[in-house]
Amino acid sequence: MSHFIPDKLSVTYRTGVTAAEPVIPRRYTLTHSDVTGELFLNIGMNYAWDQINPMRDEVLGEWKQNGSLFYYCVYVSIDQGQYSQNISAKRNEIFRRELPLALTAIRYGDRFLFNAYPHLNQAPIIIHFMSAYPQFARQENWGTFQNMTGSM
Structure with a gap:
């Protein structure tokens, strides 16, 4: 797993969302640059489809x-x-290896929400691996943010 570097994370709040409101609807789109290693987290009421590339x-x-x-x-x-x-x-192998980093980045990037609602640290994390191949199409419980990232 890659190591999370907070300085490589850029966070953008989209229209209708602030650092601590609302919890629902609140959607996250995490993308990255293979070249620079930077992570880009968009937090909004909808996913940032305009930030998604064909590689998915x-x-x-x-x-x-x-x-x-x-x-x-x-x-x-x-x-x-x-x-x-x-x-x-x-791709399944890469996602599984990098998801802990992605979850850490999401938790860190939205830390003000977690500060406002500490009980979210104990919320279950359900991962949906979407695939046309049955061996990769899975839904898994990955614990909680507290378990994934420590108390932060």
Whole structure:
């Protein structure tokens, strides 16, 4: 896993979202530059589709609620039918390796929200691996932000 460097993260709040409001709807689009290693986190009421490239290597996330329980859903596109099974296997491996870094970046980038609502640190993180290949199409519980990133 790559090491998270806070100085390499740029955060943009889009229309309708502030550093601490609202929790729902609140959607995250995390992209990166392969050249510079920079991470770009857009936080808005909708995903930042205009920031997504054809490689589809972004991490999308959003807060959801079931009764009084909050949980964080993450969506990654392993292939969306665009790649061979071998390429999808490699992308699956890369996403699994880099997701802890992505989650750390999201948690750090939206730390003001977590400061305002500390209970979100205990929210379950559900990862949706989206793929046309059944062996890669999975939904997994990855613990909580507190478990993933420590107390920050």
